[in-house]
Each structure stands twice: as structure tokens, then as C-alpha cells.
Amino acid sequence: MNEIKCPNCGQVFSVDEAGYSAILSQVRTEEFERELKSRIEMIEESGRKENELNLNKAMAEKNDEIGRLQLELEQAKASIGKNEMEFDMVLQKAMAEKESEIVKLNEQLKSIEESGELITKNEVAKAMAEKNDEIGRLQLELEQAKASIGKNEMEFDMVLQKAMAEKESEIVKLNEQLKNIEESGALVTENEVAKAVADKESQISELNMKIQQLESDAKQNSERMEMAVTKAVNDEKQKYEEKLAASNEALFRKNEDLVRLDGELAKAKLEGEIALKEAVSEIEKQRDTQKAEYEAQLKAQQETLEYYKDLKTRMSTKMVGETLEQHCENSFNMIRAAAFRNADFRKDNEVKEGSKGDYIYRECDDDGNEIISIMFEMKNEMDTTSTKHKNEDFFAKLDKDRKNKNCEYAVLVSMLEAESELYNQGIVDVSYDYEKMYVIRPQFFIPMITILRNAAMNSMDYKRQLNDIKNQEIDITHFEERIENFKTAFSKNYSTASKQFNTAIEEIDKTIDHLNKVKENLQKSLNNLRLANDKAQNQLTIKALAKDNSTMMQMFEELENNGDLSIE
Structure with missing residues (x-):
């Protein structure tokens, strides 16, 4: 069954597949007629422009x-x-x-x-x-x-x-x-x-x-x-006459093409008019049939409305509200097993900050990830009640309950302001004042859940991808933390090793300085030994030793004279 809203009264009707197909056929026929007319005008304009250009x-x-x-x-x-x-x-x-x-x-x-x-x-x-x-x-x-x-x-x-x-x-x-x-x-x-x-x-x-x-x-x-x-x-002159004859022949052919196109255009117009008349006749028949069906449905709904009005007059204010809640709960439970197997729909009995809602709808996937959550508030009143409330009187409380219970959406199911065209036309989005909040009549209770649920199901892939990205970001964050820890430890070890290395270099420099000093002292000792050697080589002779010793000089001279010793 498909639902169609009347553009005049705003009433929503259910239409079977045959009626829905007939309406679509009507729309397509009108589009075909517009397209046909547009194509015919384009062909005429194109032919006229081409003839003018050739002429x-x-x-x-x-x-x-x-x-x-x-x-x-x-x-x-x-x-x-x-x-x-x-x-x-x-x-x-x-x-x-x-x-x-x-x-x-x-x-x-x-x-x-x-x-x-x-x-x-x-x-x-x-x-x-x-x-x-x-x-x-x-x-x-x-x-x-x-x-x-x-x-x-x-x-x-x-x-x-x-x-x-x-x-x-x-x-x-x-x-x-x-x-x-x-x-x-x-x-x-x-x-x-x-x-x-x-x-x-x-x-x-x-x-x-x-x-x-x-x-x-x-x-x-x-x-x-x-x-x-x-x-x-x-x-x-002959060339000009030949060109003129060729031009006249081309114009003649163009005129023949125009005549042929005019014939085709007239034929297409005739066929289009015949098809249009047939389509209009068929649409009128379908319209009459649908009109009778709509009138019957409207009569039944009016009778139902009168019944509920009469029922409300016989109930107290509390009973009226409880009846609306029971109606919504019963409507949900009737299709729970078929459409909402993994859903949890129950009354909100937990009071937070002095307030609570009427019903909470939650649904999760097989992995436990939340698909959607809705906070419901049901409001109704008797026609004879002296104090008349408006829907907007409950928006602030409903938004507060939604946030307290961590729900994604807030929906007010209301019978208030029964004469308002705004609320009678269907689902009303009031998210311009309160985030993700909608106002509906009771007949849209199940369709509203279905629409929000389907939208959430379509976005589940994106939510999963978002969770994966978040997990990846967490992994990246942990990886970065581990890198930072490693960098800190490595930096600490590097600082210690660098300090020890510098200390060793300083010790080596001190040792080198000490060895250089030892080297200088050794070089000085070597120089003194060289000087002593030079003195020994140049000054240590028999003649020099016996210079002031006459006895030794005499003995050495005797030995030299005997040829046993040479004195230098």
C-alpha cells in the first residue's frame, strides 16, 4: 500500500498498487505531452532557421x-x-x-x-x-x-x-x-x-x-x-547562371524537405492528440474510480474520528492520555515481532532532574552497537478541557528528557491543536528550535519510527566506518605514545652515553696533556744526553785530562815516544 496526501485538505490516504500506478501513468502522460510539444517546436524552429540560413x-x-x-x-x-x-x-x-x-x-x-x-x-x-x-x-x-x-x-x-x-x-x-x-x-x-x-x-x-x-x-x-x-x-554569365541554377535546385530540395517535415510534424501532432485524448479519457476513468474510493475512505475516517471524539468526552484527562499511550504501545507491539525484533520499546520510569519521558525506543545491531534511540512524549486532552495547551509548551521538557537519557531523536505524539493545519499535514520538523525533534499525529507513530530507523540503518555503514576510523585514531595515538616513550628513553640513554663519552674524551685529553709533558721532559733529557755525549767526544782526551798534571803528561809522552800510545 502507498500513502498519498491530498493537497487541499491535507488528509493522507492509502492507495493500492493499481491506483498508484494509474497516478504515475497520468504524470508520465503529461510529461510525454510536454516533451512531445517541446520536440515539435524544436523541429519547427530548426527547420525554419536552416531554411533562412540556406536562403x-x-x-x-x-x-x-x-x-x-x-x-x-x-x-x-x-x-x-x-x-x-x-x-x-x-x-x-x-x-x-x-x-x-x-x-x-x-x-x-x-x-x-x-x-x-x-x-x-x-x-x-x-x-x-x-x-x-x-x-x-x-x-x-x-x-x-x-x-x-x-x-x-x-x-x-x-x-x-x-x-x-x-x-x-x-x-x-x-x-x-x-x-x-x-x-x-x-x-x-x-x-x-x-x-x-x-x-x-x-x-x-x-x-x-x-x-x-x-x-x-x-x-x-x-x-x-x-x-x-x-x-x-x-x-x-554562364558560370553565374550555372551557380544560380544550382542554388535554385538546392532551394527546391530544401522546400521539398520542408514540405516533408511539415507532413511528418502534422502526423506527429495528430498522433499526439489522439494519444493525449486516449490518456485523458483513461485518467478521467481512473480519477472517478479513485475519487469514489477516497470518498469511502474519508467517510470511514470521519466516522472513526467521531467515535474517538465521543470516547474522549466520556473519559477523564488522565484516561485520555493513558489511552493515547496504550494506542501507541499496542500499535508497536502488533508489528514488533515482524519489523522490530532487536528493538526495545518501554516506558521511561527513571526520573532524572525531576523529569522523565513517556517511552524510549532503542535498537542495536548484533555487535551491540546502537542503531537508533528515540524519546517519545504522548500528549492529548479532552475537547471540554478549559485549559488548552499547545505543542510548543512541551518542547523544552522533551528536549531535556532526550539529553538526560542520551537519546538521538525526540518525538512528540500529540493530539493538541486539533485545528492546526501545520500539525495536521503530517510530520512536522521543529529541529530549527530543538535539535532532532519532530511532532506527529498518532497515525504517523509507526511510519515515523520506520523512517528514522531506515535512515539510521542506511547510515550504519558510515557509523561503522567512523568507529573504525576512531579506533584507528586511537591506535595511532597509542602508537604515537609508544614512539614518544621510546624517544624519551632513547634520549635519556643518549644523554647518559653522551655525558660518559664527553667525560672519557676529557680524561683522554688530560692523559694526552700529561704524555705531552712527559714527552717534553724526555726530549729535554735526550738533549742533555746529546750535549753530554758531544762534550765527551770533544773534550774527554788524554791530553785534556793531563793538562795540569805534569807527572801524567811526562808518563804519556814517554809512552808516545815508545810508540805504545798516541796522545792527541
Whole structure:
């Protein structure tokens, strides 16, 4: 049987396994629905974000490609414009130089006319007009050639330099001719003028041919450049169209995936709704069944409560308290043999400091180690009692009894404050004021013992380990004490031995000093003996001994003369 507390009234009911499983199924169904809804939202959000990312990526690639093509076109236009500007500058410079040379030649011809030469003014004017016409035509053709040359800058520079060199050569020749005319003063005949005009026409013809060749080359180069630019643009356009087609195909596939995901999502939603409806229907059926069962149980409990209320009105205050104690004791004894074989539950008859509790619960393991101990206090009163007590009035006494009897927990089994929602909701923990103290109603008497006992049993391993650690610490302490004793004894022995060793060293030092003194005395004696020996060797002679003895000297001289003795 499982117990469930009503969230509205706080009443605790016992539910069989089937009802409990049905409630769990209901909770799991709601969790499944929430999880399903969450997964569906995640799938939708993920698909939407992925499509947005792919679309943005494709659009960015297209914009980059368009920008690159536009940049290449702008660069091509800028290059063409730059070449045209450079060509115009070079052409203008060349034309300015030619105009300057022509002005100089006109001035020289004018000076020749004024000096009285045979060349007539009309002929010179006609020749100059023809020359100016020819120059104007050449300028027009050069302008046309400039428009057709385009970007071929290197070839134009080479041709222009060659034409400029020829013009320079022609100008040099004309200058030399004019110089010769001025120096020689010779008359210019009509034949010579005609010859000069023919030479000019020949040169102009050659220039026309060169200009035509230049125009042809420029046109061919321009056509080649246009073809190359057109080909490059077409290639880039084809690549862009291929990329655009691939991007469109990818978007199409993404749209197909979205459609498929939408279908799967709709199917999942439909299946979830069907499952939810079925679960709701099943839960409603179970709820109705459980509601009927709860109502029946509630009715039975109300009848029991009315019975006890009626019973209390017929009892004295002492009888009411004794009835609660007997109820708790009987409830415990009914399951003692099955659940609490090693437990000791009895009344507290030992008075300490003028106080005692109602019951003490103790339980030990097979080794005699205490598992748990609880001090119980049972409090009840009649509804008609004038003096109404509160549960907190007994907390201090219960805590004192717990400490006096060395109990781990304190539990107040109370019927006081019958209308209090706090105490009617179940087990109340008041350890915030008094350590390890709880307040319960009588119906929670056995469950409270079971909860505390199971918690203590679960912590037995830790208690054993703690005891082992304490024993190890005791062993370590004893070991340390033995080490300290050994160190003390060893230190004492060392001190004694060290003292004796120092004494022996001092005695040895004294002996060494004495021997050194003996050594010095012996050395002094040896020195005196050496001196005596030296004296004996050097001073002890016959001559020295007989020095002041004339008789002995005479005898020794006779012996020496006879050869029997040598005197030194």
C-alpha cells in the first residue's frame, strides 16, 4: 500500500498498487505531452532557421557574383577610358609640335619672299594651301584612326614614334634645303618647286598608306579586344547562371524537405492528440474510480474520528492520555515481532532532574552497537478541557528528557491543536528550535519510527566506518605514545652515553696533556744526553785530562815516544 496526501485538505490516504500506478501513468502522460510539444517546436524552429540560413547564403553568393561582374566591367571601362585619355594627350602633344614646326616653316618662307627670291607669292600661297589641306586631311584621318585604335596602346606608341621620326627627318631636310637656299642665294626654278611638290605628295602618299595600315591594325585589335571581352563576359554569365541554377535546385530540395517535415510534424501532432485524448479519457476513468474510493475512505475516517471524539468526552484527562499511550504501545507491539525484533520499546520510569519521558525506543545491531534511540512524549486532552495547551509548551521538557537519557531523536505524539493545519499535514520538523525533534499525529507513530530507523540503518555503514576510523585514531595515538616513550628513553640513554663519552674524551685529553709533558721532559733529557755525549767526544782526551798534571803528561809522552800510545 502507498500513502498519498491530498493537497487541499491535507488528509493522507492509502492507495493500492493499481491506483498508484494509474497516478504515475497520468504524470508520465503529461510529461510525454510536454516533451512531445517541446520536440515539435524544436523541429519547427530548426527547420525554419536552416531554411533562412540556406536562403541567406544563396542570396549572399548571388550578390557577391553580381558585384564581382560589375567590378570587372567597371575596371574594363576604366582601362578603355584611360587608354583613350593617354592617346588623346600623346596626339595633342604631337599635333602641337607639328603646328609649331609648320609655323616656323611659314615664317622662313615668308622671309624668303620678302628677300626678293624668284618664287612668286601666288605659287607659295598655293603650295602652302595644298600643304594645309593635306595636313588637315591627315589630322582628320588621325582622329578617325584614334577612334578605332581603342586599347592597343603599345602598337600605337610604336607607329606614332615612327611617324614622328619621319616627320622630324622631313623637317630636318626642309631646314637643310632652306639653309642651303639662304647660303647660296641661288634661284629656285619652277622645276625644282615641282620636284619638291612631287616629293611632298610622295611622302603624303606614304603617310596615307601608313595611316590606312594603322587603321586596319587598330580595327583588328579592337575587334580582338571586343571578342575577348565578350567571351569573358559570356563565360562569367554562364558560370553565374550555372551557380544560380544550382542554388535554385538546392532551394527546391530544401522546400521539398520542408514540405516533408511539415507532413511528418502534422502526423506527429495528430498522433499526439489522439494519444493525449486516449490518456485523458483513461485518467478521467481512473480519477472517478479513485475519487469514489477516497470518498469511502474519508467517510470511514470521519466516522472513526467521531467515535474517538465521543470516547474522549466520556473519559477523564488522565484516561485520555493513558489511552493515547496504550494506542501507541499496542500499535508497536502488533508489528514488533515482524519489523522490530532487536528493538526495545518501554516506558521511561527513571526520573532524572525531576523529569522523565513517556517511552524510549532503542535498537542495536548484533555487535551491540546502537542503531537508533528515540524519546517519545504522548500528549492529548479532552475537547471540554478549559485549559488548552499547545505543542510548543512541551518542547523544552522533551528536549531535556532526550539529553538526560542520551537519546538521538525526540518525538512528540500529540493530539493538541486539533485545528492546526501545520500539525495536521503530517510530520512536522521543529529541529530549527530543538535539535532532532519532530511532532506527529498518532497515525504517523509507526511510519515515523520506520523512517528514522531506515535512515539510521542506511547510515550504519558510515557509523561503522567512523568507529573504525576512531579506533584507528586511537591506535595511532597509542602508537604515537609508544614512539614518544621510546624517544624519551632513547634520549635519556643518549644523554647518559653522551655525558660518559664527553667525560672519557676529557680524561683522554688530560692523559694526552700529561704524555705531552712527559714527552717534553724526555726530549729535554735526550738533549742533555746529546750535549753530554758531544762534550765527551770533544773534550774527554788524554791530553785534556793531563793538562795540569805534569807527572801524567811526562808518563804519556814517554809512552808516545815508545810508540805504545798516541796522545792527541
